[in-house]
Amino acid sequence: MTGFEHRLDSLTGRPLRRRTLLGAGAGLGMGAAALSLTGCGGNAGSGGRETIVVAIVSNPQMQDAIGLIDHFRADHPDIDVRFVSLPENEARAKITASVASGGGEFDVVMISNYETPMWAENGWLADLEPYISETEGYDPDDFIPTIRDALSYEGRQHAVPFYGESSFLVYREDLFEEAGLEMPEQPTWDQIREFAETLHDPDTGMAGIALRGLAGWGENLAPMNTVINTFGGRWFTPDWEPMLNSPGVVDAVNTYVDTVRTWGQPGAATSGYGECMTQFNQGNAAMWYDASAMVSGIEDPRSSTVVGSTNYALAPVMETDYAGWLYAWSLAIPETSEHKQAAWDFITWMTHPDYFRLVGEEVSWEALPPGSRQSTYEIPEYAEIAANYAEPTLNSMENATQENSMVHEVPYPGLQFVGIPEFQDLGTRVGQQLSAAIAGSQTVEEALDQAQTFAEAVARTYGWEA
């Protein structure tokens, strides 16, 4: 040992070991090897197998599909399916970025009737008509017609629905009976307010009604827009004049905000779909107006304490015949996909009438993806379970058109959303203003004046001038 090494030992408190250095070198080598190994990523198949990547929203019905994928694999041993499953907002952002920039990571994407017509117009989605017509037993006429129209561009389907929804009202039949109230098949907002006033009881923790207040174009704006529609309000006139502080909109928003502030659930300004669901499931709300997909939570004894004491009514109206919204989580193939046939084979499996039987038998009949095919409601096992809500769901969906649910003409598609690309941003900012009104930090009029200035900026890009 040299003098130097001696001194070193006394400094570090342990003898020098060659192994330490060797170890460090080996670690680096391993890192380099890992780098070169992972360098061959991508979705190239091997040995004639094709790998498709499917981006979906992680809602319960989609999780069931992931759980059942072995059935697809058994029929298609040459197709390997990889899922990317994310919550709604993240999935939407990721899928939009990928499809819009031609990133090409995905072979199947889950989008809604908001994106489909816009993306089809941009040429980002494959036309599915040729695939649909060549698939035996697929029966596209079985899809609920309003949904099929909403997923078509120039009469050609560019996405197929996995499950669809409208909006309706759930109420506690037991509480209504106790109070001697009767819910009409299609209530008006005035009636809803009377019921809410009667049943609201803060002492027992019972809210008259649960309504969303959480800011977001897919959160508070969704139910609120159906109220705006039925009160005779609209976002834009056919020549793109913004109408957010016009009397129809002001009346509608005042009604909504006043209802939820007076008889709504606690913390309304931060309640989204999930929070409202929890309130209702825990027996803390007498009514709830929201997506018809709510039944999968409300009627599930594992998550709900009110199973058996609920009933359903159509979306509350004022000046229109109907007021329900229309939304469908659907599957589409981006133009960039290099595995379109395999992608379609997968889509066929997940949206075929046979899939519904599979879910019923393997998962449960309650778990059926609702609102895409009319034949779903003819399956005896499902019809029995869905006796309470099948009729209002189908009725709402079949009548969810602009003709039925709006007083005035508008230049955009959509009921609870404005079908323009700017709406994600515009809607969220308007939603924030309205959420602040629900929280009480500003008046409805102030919120709508601010919303109007946001809408004016968008309107200018469509050629409107003040």
Add this chain to the structure above:
Amino acid sequence: MSKILTTLAWFAAFIFFAPVLWMVMTSFKQEAEAASSPPTFFFEPTLDQYRAIFSSEAGSHFLNSFIATTVSTLLVLVLAIPAAYALSIRPVKRTQDALFFFISTKMLPIVAVIMPIYVIAGNIRMLDNLALLIILYTAMNLPIAIWMMRSFFLEVPGEVLEAASVDGAPLLMTMRRVLIPMVAPGIAATALICVIFAWNEFFFALNLTAAEAATVPIYLMSTMTSEGLFLAQLSAASVLASLPVVIAGWIAQKQLVRGLSMGAVK
């Protein structure tokens, strides 16, 4: 007085630890119990959530995270240690400018550059590729590692280095046998920070990976849903995701407590 302080300290510790405890407790609940309001404190523990995770595709996410974290951390150390040496013990020209340049790369919000990175990655067909994450994590952690390592090098007494050169040790040997053992606690601390940042990194992983290269934070996200209950499953996944960091911290702690260059110069 000291009793009150001790009680206060325990209380503060409990407040800080309570969310973690709650997460662990929730991971042993059924979904309905996890979502119940008011919360349930007494329940029949179940391993269902952990079983669900082990039967899912979580394994590939953990493997991806492990590779991305380990390789990027090793690369960072290999690059940062010589750089920090050149910026502290043998300062090169314009050291301050170089240091400022390194840290300035952290000043631009990632969200501002994600689209260009995404488009470039798409063009060179590197999307959903673990190598891309490794490069980005290395670049992301390098400035911090250089600054940290530099501060540790500055603590090394010059006399020790002089002694080494008097003993005839060449530069590489001095680095290998004097400097690095002396700053080992610093290396451990730096490595730990890099491991934590890389393991928990979410934004790049969310935007640049899909099925092949997705990491653990993406898996955590995928257990969440906007319709339906997920708290118990998410808690179980979070417990598993935290374990590697806890273990890394425990390993690094052994190095950290040894103290810096205590007693090196008498």
